[in-house]
């Protein structure tokens with residue numbers, strides 16, 4: 179199939195970048211996948227396998243990998259960011275001189291930058307001075323790569339770009355819905371990772387299904403409160419990038435964030451858990467940002483606070499659960 183302006187760069191060859199790059203290559207686009215690791219680009223080009231982040235799955239022949247950021251972005255009409263959040267600023271600053279003015283930028287990363295408290299699209303927009311669209315929602319890479327039915331949100335600042343990107347990403351197993359709330363899509367996608375750590379902790383402690391349902395519901399409540407204060411739309415949090423991704427990540431053992439929490443609940447130390455894998459659990463660093471955002475906007479975020487104390491202040495998971503349950507009693511909904 180031939181598409182006009184069909185060059186697409188995918189920046190970041192973790193499991194999600196590799197999956198989205200493969201999906202686009204299978205649709206017939208000319209896809210270049212930028213890898214942080216030099217040897218990974220060589221391996222993908224020779225063996226058609228991402229042996230570090232997504233082994234056992236064959237990568238389409240028309241996908242080219244490169245470790246050279248200039249080569250990756252120079253001819254591209256579309257540039258898709260899939261770099262873990264804390265590295266986006268460095269990588270896009272390096273890429274900036276080679277990115278064409280007319281390029282369309284999309285971000286698929288889910289986190290909040292530490293210290294600046296900016297979402298991925300805010301970071302990239304600051305560097306490139308252009309609008310950035312966001313693709314988010316319940317989407318485990320392994321399941322998308324296996325072509326299991328998946329639905330996601332594509333949030334854009336303008337409708338025309340939304341319709342264009344919807345056509346580009348949509349397949350018969352990857353259903354793309356347009357939306358206009360970039361901030362809401364990113365806040366939901368980033369903060370669900372924090373609640374997923376809490377959900378994993380509960381399961382690791384063997385606390386049953388009631389606690390998990392409570393965490394999902396009250397987690398959504400605190401994510402929504404923060405999102406609204408950051409000018410996101412309330413309705414976004416009941417959509418795919420909000421509730422949808424929260425449910426998936428809090429209940430699916432495929433989630434890296436849930437798995438970190440589960441191991442913490444079983445008594446392992448955070449530093450040991452992280453050192454055992456090359457994969458990123460964005461919730462670990464995003465917890466710091468989420469905690470800072472709750473203070474900045476004066477929003478009550480009790481689950482986020484307990485995850486922060488557990489990850490960074492050596493509070494035991496059991497004590498965190500006890501303190502969550504023993505807070506001052508209150509009404510479920512403000513104003514009722």
Ligand SMILES: NC(=O)c1ccc[n+]([C@@H]2O[C@H](COP(=O)([O-])OP(=O)(O)OC[C@H]3O[C@@H](n4cnc5c(N)ncnc54)[C@H](O)[C@@H]3O)[C@@H](O)[C@H]2O)c1
Pocket residue numbers: 190191192193194195196213214215231260261262263265269286287288289317318319320456457458459460
């Ligand atoms: N994996 C999924 O199912 C999935 C789904 C949706 C969104 N996401 C999001 O996509 C983003 C990328 O996650 P992933 O799962 O593809 O990654 P991953 O955990 O599979 O791989 C880690 C990635 O980090 C990169 N990396 C490590 N050190 C780096 C550095 N110093 N500079 C730049 N890059 C470095 C690696 O090259 C690799 O691409 C995250 O924000 C994640 O939340 C992931």
Ligand SMILES: O=P(O)(O)OC[C@H](O)CO
Pocket residue numbers: 288315316317318319371374423426427432433434435436458459460
């Ligand atoms: O494995 P996780 O916890 O990073 O979650 C992956 C995706 O964000 C799920 O939508």
